[in-house]
Each structure stands twice: as structure tokens, then as C-alpha cells.
Amino acid sequence: MRTKLAVLLVFLLVASGGFAQSLKPLKGISILLDPGHGGADPGAVGPTGLKESVVNLRVARYLRDLLQADGADVLMTRDSDVYLSLAERVALAQEHKPDLFVSIHHNASLKPRESNRSEIYYNAIDRGVSQKIGNSMMSELAKWGFGEESIIVPAGFFVLRNNPSPSVLTEGGYISIPKIEQELKTGKSLTNQAQALRLAIRETFKEGVLRVKFIVSEEPIKIDTPFFNLIFTANRPIDKVIARIMPERASGFGFDSLPSVGSTYRLYNTEPLASGNYEIQLTFTGRDGSISARTLLRLQVNLPVANSAVVPIAPFIPEGYKGRFPVRVILRDDMKRLNNRSIPVSLLYGKNSASIADTSEKGDSTLYLDLAGDESDPLNVKLFADGQMISETSIRVRPTTSRFVLGRLTDPHGNGIVNAKVLYGVDSRAITGPEGFFFVEYPMIYGNMKLEIVAPLGYENSEYWVRTKGEPVVLLSVAVNPISDRLLAKRIAIMAPLSFDNLIRKLVKPLMSAGAEVVRLNFPEHQSRPEYQSVLEANLAENLDMLLSFKREISGAIEVRHYHRGGRGKLLADALKFSLAAETPPINIKTCAGSDYEISHTGVTAVVIAFPEQMPPDYPEKLVAHLIQVLKTGF
Numbered sequence: 001m002r003t004k005l006a007v008l009l010v011f012l013l014v015a016s017g018g019f020a021q022s023l024k025p026l027k028g029i030s031i032l033l034d035p036g037h038g039g040a041d042p043g044a045v046g047p048t049g050l051k052e053s054v055v056n057l058r059v060a061r062y063l064r065d066l067l068q069a070d071g072a073d074v075l076m077t078r079d080s081d082v083y084l085s086l087a088e089r090v091a092l093a094q095e096h097k098p099d100l101f102v103s104i105h106h107n108a109s110l111k112p113r114e115s116n117r118s119e120i121y122y123n124a125i126d127r128g129v130s131q132k133i134g135n136s137m138m139s140e141l142a143k144w145g146f147g148e149e150s151i152i153v154p155a156g157f158f159v160l161r162n163n164p165s166p167s168v169l170t171e172g173g174y175i176s177i178p179k180i181e182q183e184l185k186t187g188k189s190l191t192n193q194a195q196a197l198r199l200a201i202r203e204t205f206k207e208g209v210l211r212v213k214f215i216v217s218e219e220p221i222k223i224d225t226p227f228f229n230l231i232f233t234a235n236r237p238i239d240k241v242i243a244r245i246m247p248e249r250a251s252g253f254g255f256d257s258l259p260s261v262g263s264t265y266r267l268y269n270t271e272p273l274a275s276g277n278y279e280i281q282l283t284f285t286g287r288d289g290s291i292s293a294r295t296l297l298r299l300q301v302n303l304p305v306a307n308s309a310v311v312p313i314a315p316f317i318p319e320g321y322k323g324r325f326p327v328r329v330i331l332r333d334d335m336k337r338l339n340n341r342s343i344p345v346s347l348l349y350g351k352n353s354a355s356i357a358d359t360s361e362k363g364d365s366t367l368y369l370d371l372a373g374d375e376s377d378p379l380n381v382k383l384f385a386d387g388q389m390i391s392e393t394s395i396r397v398r399p400t401t402s403r404f405v406l407g408r409l410t411d412p413h414g415n416g417i418v419n420a421k422v423l424y425g426v427d428s429r430a431i432t433g434p435e436g437f438f439f440v441e442y443p444m445i446y447g448n449m450k451l452e453i454v455a456p457l458g459y460e461n462s463e464y465w466v467r468t469k470g471e472p473v474v475l476l477s478v479a480v481n482p483i484s485d486r487l488l489a490k491r492i493a494i495m496a497p498l499s500f501d502n503l504i505r506k507l508v509k510p511l512m513s514a515g516a517e518v519v520r521l522n523f524p525e526h527q528s529r530p531e532y533q534s535v536l537e538a539n540l541a542e543n544l545d546m547l548l549s550f551k552r553e554i555s556g557a558i559e560v561r562h563y564h565r566g567g568r569g570k571l572l573a574d575a576l577k578f579s580l581a582a583e584t585p586p587i588n589i590k591t592c593a594g595s596d597y598e599i600s601h602t603g604v605t606a607v608v609i610a611f612p613e614q615m616p617p618d619y620p621e622k623l624v625a626h627l628i629q630v631l632k633t634g635f
């Protein structure tokens with residue numbers, strides 16, 4: 001009887017649990033809905049004036065009601081027609097850390113487009129919940145009639161990339177297609193879209209959410225050994241962990257369950273970590289198929305300094321020299337790797353002289369000895385870190401019989417330039433080292449001496465006369481100018497089919513010698529839409545300044561296309577047009593707003609240069625020459 005009752009009770013509990021779940025399948029799950037655009041920013045506008053911002057908000061409200069009916073906690077970034085910046089939208093996600101972030105949009109195409117389709121973009125660095133929900137939304141939207149050729153694309157849009165939560169952005173159709181615009185004015189299409197998204201969310205979270213919490217007392221987590229053990233708890237049994245460490249390096253991670261305490265685990269690494277700052281991205285899957293959101297852990301590894309060197313910039317100190325004398329301080333940990341953290345060190349030398357400074361985070365810093373001019377040979381330099389002496393170096397102090405030039409090559413802002421050649425005398429040369437320091441020595445008979453500076457990429461070569469005023473030791477600072485301020489350290493991405501290789505080479509070389517970093521994006525021509533891959537790479541690239549896209553088309557004129565709202569892309573296109581018109585005979589190009597995928601789906605200035613099949617053969621090269629000039633001098 002007792003046994004029977006117990007069985008019955010268990011049955012009832014299971015049944016009622018199951019019943020409650022089917023009524024409120026999203027209970028305990030928090031969702032932040034983000035209706036795109038709003039206020040002064042209407043987003044895309046349909047042929048009869050329907051604003052994307054209005055449609056987005058209506059879909060979001062329907063979706064909110066449906067998700068709330070399913071038991072979810074739903075928040076909205078906006079619930080009225082107001083403007084919100086992208087950063088404000090992300091800030092809300094950062095504040096609430098929802099289980100899911102959905103940004104709702106509708107698309108537009110500037111070129112006439114017949115067939116409708118939906119597009120789902122998911123956070124490209126999250127192959128966990130973001131990707132899973134993206135797939136599920138795409139198939140649900142297709143079922144509900146939102147275009148058969150709907151697509152899912154990993155993307156790096158601002159609201160996705162900077163989002164701490166699993167995040168997707170939906171483009172529920174093309175508002176620019178007259179028929180679709182009409183449909184989007186009626187409730188039916190909007191509620192259907194909301195239904196499709198709701199079912200996709202239900203499907204993804206049908207196993208509930210796997211929640212993982214690390215027990216850490218501080219962030220970043222500081223450790224002083226190459227291995228770590230981190231304790232975390234989970235609300236259900238864990239099957240697998242996917243981990244990635246940035247900066248990327250050989251790594252391995254494992255976890256085990258702590259036997260005495262049910263849902264507590266230990267995460268450990270199997271490859272040793274050198275000193276430095278790391279970010280570990282973790283996604284867990286539960287034994288029941290649930291997936292956790294991405295967890296980010298910041299880790300600071302501080303291994304003791306085990307090995308160090310103090311290297312003078314010049315091979316000796318000229319006797320009687322007064323002033324700052326640079327030395328390189330190199331610190332390594334006991335894994336013989338550069339110690340990538342800043343630590344206070346002191347250099348003790350001569351009679352009670354000391355320099356106290358912090359090393360840079362590169363493990364290789366330039367510090368200075370302040371010399372009084374009475375140092376005797378050899379000068380002993382002791383380096384102290386972490387309260388211990390870690391190295392001792394002797395630097396020769398010698399009378400100079402020749403001229404001794406201790407120089408530093410910098411840009412106009414005073415930043416040292418490394419790897420420049422300094423040519424002097426008949427055929428002598430020096431190379432600038434860390435922070436731009438160099439050293440040259442030449443016979444005393446020369447009063448003045450010419451230095452020829454062969455600067456690295458991005459800077460102009462120049463000449464510099466050393467005026468000695470009869471002194472044996474000269475300390476000097478030489479500044480060189482960048483070839484183009486506009487291009488120095490700029491990152492430019494190029495996407496083009498292979499047939500443009502020769503032309504692209506003619507573009508890339510001068511851009512790089514002017515100091516730009518040029519990234520050639522993959523353009524997998526065997527795929528049906530190779531631009532998706534290029535744009536994904538562009539969106540994931542750090543700090544890209546511009547994207548240039550080259551293509552060939554059946555048309556009459558060279559077309560340079562830019563983003564329809566204008567901005568830098570339009571300025572560049574116009575400047576190029578103006579510049580080419582000055583050729584003799586003039587080369588006429590057409591500039592216009594473009595609907596190319598790379599223009600509307602990248603966050604950077606994107607310009608498309610489309611060549612017609614038929615044109616004078618020297619036109620592409622001339623265009624590239626003008627393009628380089630325009631990029632160099634500004635637009």
C-alpha cells in the first residue's frame with residue numbers, strides 16, 4: 001500500500017510538472033526584445049511610406065505578448081516611437097543579462113526586388129544558443145510563409161557582437177517590395193511573424209536553460225601558477241564544455257564533477273599558460289540537450305619572473321656622459337615566455353643610484369639610467385622585481401675616440417619607430433630597435449655627419465645632419481613624417497573575385513607603403529553568395545576603417561556605389577569621380593547609392609567599384625591610381 005502510494009505520488013508529481021511546463025514552456029526565461037530604429041531614425045521606408053521602425057515595434061509587441069503568455073519575462077529596449085542608439089540597446093542587455101536578445105528589423109533593397117525572404121543574423125562568435133535559435137527561427141519563418149529562400153548568416157553587427165547574451169537579429173522581409181509593404185500594414189502578417197519567432201524560441205528553450213555560475217571572488221581572476229582550477233555550479237548535469245581562449249594559443253580544458261557536492265564542478269586547463277591577460281569563452285551543454293549562454297572569464301596569470309636581462313642600447317657608456325641612458329629590460333617567466341604584464345621594477349647602479357619604473361605589458365621595456373658623468377668602469381646594474389634581485393649586468397664605461405651618437409627615431413607625435421635603417425659614413429648602418437633607439441659611431445675627424453633614414457612602411461625616407469658642436473657624444477631625436485596621415489595605421493579590407501588579382505596588387509602596394517594595413521577578404525567564388533563570407537570576415541575584423549569591393553557587371557559605365565545616406569562613402573565616390581574627370585580625355589564614372597550586400601551589411605564605410613564588361617583596357621589601372629591619390633590626400 002505504501003509502495004503503491006509512493007509510486008502514485010511520483011507519477012502525479014511528474015505529470016503535474018509536465019502539465020505546468022506545457023502551459024508555461026518559457027517559465028523562468030528572460031528575453032530582451034529590441035525593435036530596431038525609432039524616433040528620428042525610421043529605418044527602411046516602403047514605397048508608400050511605411051516605416052520599418054513602426055513595423056518592428058508592432059511585431060515586437062505581438063511577440064512580447066505571446067512570450068509572456070508562455071511564461072517568459074520579457075523586456076523591450078523601446079515600447080514607443082523613440083530613438084535609441086545601438087550602444088543604449090546593448091547597455092540594456094548588459095544590465096539585464098537576459099537569456100536571449102532578439103533585435104527585430106525589416107529589410108529594404110534599393111534595386112527592384114521581386115521575391116521576398118527573411119534573413120536571420122546570429123552572433124558569429126556564439127555557436128551555442130545564438131546559432132541554434134537562428135536556425136530554428138529560419139525554419140519557422142519559412143513554415144509561416146516568409147520566403148522560401150530565407151537565409152541564416154553569422155554576423156558581427158554592433159548589437160550582436162557587443163552583446164553579453166545569446167543574440168539574433170531578424171529581418172522579417174523586404175518592406176521595399178510593394179506587395180510585402182501592403183502585407184506588413186495588416187495585422188495578419190505581423191502576428192504570423194511573431195508566432196513563428198515565438199515557436200522558434202520555444203523550440204530552442206524546450207529543455208530549459210542550462211545556467212552556469214562560476215564562484216569567483218574577483219574579476220579578472222588572478223592566478224600565479226600556469227594551471228588553474230575554477231569552481232562552478234550548474235542547475236543541471238553537464239555533458240560537455242566548448243572553450244576558447246583569447247589571445248588564441250594551444251589550450252585544453254577539462255571539467256569534473258566534485259563528488260561530495262551534487263551540482264558543483266571544477267574546470268581546469270591541461271596546457272600551461274604563460275603570464276598575461278586572457279579571456280576564456282565557455283559554452284556548456286547539459287546531458288538533457290540544453291545549452292548554456294556563453295560565459296566569459298577574464299584571467300590574469302602572474303607567474304613569477306624567472307629570467308631577465310638588461311641590455312644597453314649602445315655597447316658601452318661614453319666616459320663622462322651625463323644624462324639619460326636607455327636600457328632594454330626583458331622579463332621572462334619560468335616558461336621562458338615574455339612576461340606579459342606590467343610590474344614595478346628598480347634598477348640599482350653605481351653608488352646608490354636608482355631608477356624606479358614600471359615595465360610595459362609586453363615584457364620588453366625601455367627604461368633609463370640617469371647618469372651623473374662620474375660612473376666608473378664597469379657600471380654594475382642590478383634589476384629588482386617582486387622585491388628580489390633577478391639579474392645583474394655590467395655595462396662598459398669607455399673613453400670615446402670617435403663620435404658617439406645615441407639617437408631615437410620617432411614620428412611627429414614622439415612615438416618610436418622600429419626597424420628603420422640609419423645609413424651613415426661610407427657604408428655603415430644601424431637599425432632602430434625597440435622604441436626607435438639606435439646607436440652610431442664614426443671617426444672624430446668628421447665634424448658633421450649625414451644620416452640617411454630608410455624608414456619602414458608608412459613613413460618617408462629622409463636625411464638628417466648631425467651637428468656635433470665638437471662634442472664627442474650626441475644625443476638626438478629625429479622625427480620622420482608619415483607618407484599619408486590619412487592612411488597611416490588605417491585598416492582597409494578589399495573584397496574582389498580572383499580575376500581582379502593583378503589590379504588589386506597595384507592598389508595594395510602603395511596603400512601599404514603609405515602605412516595602411518590591407519586585408520584581402522575571402523571571396524569563395526564556388527559558393528552561390530561569396531559576399532556573405534567576405535562581409536562576415538569584415539564584420540569580425542577589429543577596427544576596420546573601410547571596405548572596398550570590386551566587381552564586373554554588364555553595364556555601360558564604371559559605377560561607384562555607396563551607402564544611400566551618404567557619409568564617407570559618398571564623399572569618396574564623389575572625390576574619385578571629380579579626380580577622374582580631370583584625366584585627358586576625361587574618364588566619366590557614375591556614382592550612386594547601392595544596395596550591394598557589402599554596403600548594407602557592414603558597419604564600416606563600404607564602397608563598391610563596378611567595372612563594365614566593355615571599356616578601354618587602361619581604365620581600371622587609371623581608376624586605381626586616382627583611388628590611391630584620393631585615399632592618400634583625403635576626401
Ligand SMILES: [Zn+2]
Nearest residue numbers: 036043105106
Ligand atoms: Zn533595420
